[in-house]
Amino acid sequence: MARPFERLTRLKDAIERLLAILEPVKEVERIPIRDSLGRVLAADIIANVDIPPFDRAAMDGYAVHAEDTFGANPENPKIFSVIGVSEIGRPFKEFVPHGRAVYVHTGSKIPEGANAVVPIEYADVHGDVILVRRAFAPGDNISKKGEDVSKGRKVLEKGRVITPPDIALMKAIGLRQVEVFRRPKLAVVACGNELVDDIERLEPGKILEYSREIVIGYAKKLGAEVIDLGIVPDSEADILDVAKLVRGQVDVLVTVGGTSIGEHDLIPRLISRHGELAFHGVAIEPGKPTCAGKIGSLPILGLPGLPVATFIATITILQRALERLSGVSGEYSPRVMKAILNRRIWSKPGIRTFARVKLFRRNNTIFAEPIAITGSGILSSIVLGDGIVIVPEDLEGIEEGTTVNVILLRDFNIFEHSL
């Protein structure tokens, strides 16, 4: 009978070994900028225009020669006569002589000669004349040509995940299409003789498979394209057939289940026999029976089938694999909240432990309560939990009363915190 993993691989090392066998996507798609939200830039973007294209007013006010305001103070205002208006779209086209002012809207072109804008709140208006009671320096309240974006400058970097302001910027510099990497493709299959996919086919001795929904959901959320292969039996031949089927079609094959340390040690054995195993058994709890390797050119990630283990292995290991495949620079940053532990979390030294917690507020303090039932099969511990507290490998648990970082499990928080 198999013994527990004799040597567990530290999470950090497991991730490194997995990343080493993955080939980042190289294929590029050219798509309209508006469809590019969340996609990964395949090349640097260099501006070929200046923004603003000319000096323009940064405030509503009066364009003047700054020098003409020198020496102005509340007792000794400087006087300007207003000779016109520079509208957005209808600029004032003449030269502004000394002692004259042109009314400008925020964003409108600064007429030639003027080099500062006196904001309207600093101008006393008397018919066609204004009084200015303080001095302004050259450049005051003016957006200089190229101040926002200057021609020839790199404005967006390859590997960036495109945000709404990025789309605005691409449009601003005249781009209509952009080159992005194609989405990573991932095939998912659940392994188990006892598994069925349809509640109507649930008969005694059968179990409904649902853990792979966690993999599929997060993979989609992280921008991957998912091919769902359903369920295959615990058979080396069947799983090998699946691997052959998807080889060349996907960037990684993810199996769910079939990795436990009992007699169903299927996936790591299969990888060892037909390819190269990168690791089997990771020093995380839950999620230990995770393995990875390569058969031919196909990277395979074997995730455990008990749902909490599937979940932890997905957000720690699969997520990093998808980042690598997608060509993104940087790492997905979780949403985090500080809270005080209201009970001790226990953990084994040497194992990175992911404890599920519920958050509650008392006397304006936020507390994290470890969820009592924490078996790897307890799906509700993730669904009902608000977050996760990580106990690092070098600790034996975390004491009650400690302030911890809680990684939030949802994008929407139960506690308001307005921007």
Added chain:
Amino acid sequence: MARPFERLTRLKDAIERLLAILEPVKEVERIPIRDSLGRVLAADIIANVDIPPFDRAAMDGYAVHAEDTFGANPENPKIFSVIGVSEIGRPFKEFVPHGRAVYVHTGSKIPEGANAVVPIEYADVHGDVILVRRAFAPGDNISKKGEDVSKGRKVLEKGRVITPPDIALMKAIGLRQVEVFRRPKLAVVACGNELVDDIERLEPGKILEYSREIVIGYAKKLGAEVIDLGIVPDSEADILDVAKLVRGQVDVLVTVGGTSIGEHDLIPRLISRHGELAFHGVAIEPGKPTCAGKIGSLPILGLPGLPVATFIATITILQRALERLSGVSGEYSPRVMKAILNRRIWSKPGIRTFARVKLFRRNNTIFAEPIAITGSGILSSIVLGDGIVIVPEDLEGIEEGTTVNVILLRDFNIFEHSL
């Protein structure tokens, strides 16, 4: 000539007044659970099954009568003869007598009579006999029937944004379809005589419109359906036509531009004249010239047109509107990172100021550097900025050296922080 807003509405009050005129979506769609990722649950979900459906092993090991292990210790092991195996999908169907053990896999059914599992690492195997050298309590290493989800219990709450584990849970309790609220619908229109939508039509005096891409992008990211109406001139009649066109078709009309305090004070004037203005001028910087109100049954949110102002008003005000419309409980939680300010941020008291910062690391400390050029028109200050630091209304800036919360502007972080 118009003066600056005489009375600015505090952000909190502006949001409250806006939320008061919005009607949360009530229409419900019934969709396959796998398509429900990120959608908002329209009704509580009650489990109509137990998970697990029977007592099952939480570890690989031996199912025994716990009482038979009492008194066991390293010197005096208890002896059990192994009479069978309970496989997942092929349970052991007989009663387990005292002194007997049945091998169980994690997840397999506990045979009748047994009430504890001795994990394999605590069993010395000698052919068909095992020696157990410590005592186990009834229930040890067993997942009790209904322990994860018990029949009749509310497992997911109305208003929840559906996550991947939620989909797994819905599948586990036998759901195939789920009722979600339809997505909020929002129409976006940019206002300005000088604006063009196409760089090919850019001629002297014209300006390329791009700020509304920020609104469209965030609205999509937050799950809304967006109808883009392009650009309309700065004309009350034209905008009124747009409002009539979309009334009854969308949950909110968002205008971009046309709200400045100069002579183009168009949107608030229009709302006041034909409906009810909820506020005009918010005590935030940038983003001040934001307004909202209702014409007939159509809520209108008027956002400023300078891109940084559009951006801040979008993430502070429009986001809250979309949350309200979508029926989600809770608030979108931003990604936050602590950093030390390496220069003072200046702000006006009474105004909530959103300063853009760049992050950098020095000697393992993360610093936030306020971006020098911070006009509302400087799109690159958001695109190149890594985050935002909020200066509350009651402060006049934040001192250099202060540890601040930086709201990250991207989902992917420049600094690694592995889970």
